[in-house]
Amino acid sequence: MNMDLLDETPREGGCQCGAVRFAAKGILDNPHVCHCRMCQRATGNFFAPLVGVPNDRLDWTGTAPAVFESSEGHERGFCAACGTPLFYRRSGGRHTSLMIGCFDDPAGIPLLYEFGMESRRAQLDALGTVEAWT
Known part of the structure; x- marks a missing residue:
């Protein structure tokens, strides 16, 4: 499955404290939520909402994110100052999967699918x- 958002509009985002900022230029692919246990642990949440950006279309415009190897051949990035989880990527890969909630306008990124359904938390069924409250 692939879904590209192909306009040339730069989409910007960053961490909670504002130290790490990014600009994704024109291509976003495979917007989805991942329910796998690794993503649950990495985000401290029921799932990770992710969208891919080719590395040559992604610029870090603020402080560079801190990166750690979360499992063999896989990296996760976060803000070293505030701890915001920012991305997942394969080491040496050609794209980075950014956390959709880190975009300044996450509502402009529609979801295509859910992944890791074997680990989907039953608590999500209660939503709605x-x-x-607001």
């Missing part, structure tokens, strides 16, 4: 049925 529990009390909701």
Whole structure:
């Protein structure tokens, strides 16, 4: 499955404290949520919302993110100052999967699919049925 958002509009984003900023120029692919246990642990959440950007179309415009090897051949990036999880990528790969929530306008990135359904948390089934506040 592949879905490209092919306009040339730069999409910007960054971490919670603003130290790490990025610009993704024109191509976003495979917007999805991943329910795998690695993504749950890395984000401290039920899933990770991700969208791919070719590395040659991604610029880090603020402080460079800190990076660690989360498993063999896989890296995750985060802000060293505030801890915001920013991305997942294969070591030496050609694209980076950015956390959709880190974009300044995440509403402009539609989801295509869910991945890692074997680890999808049952608590998500309650959404829409529990009390909701603003």
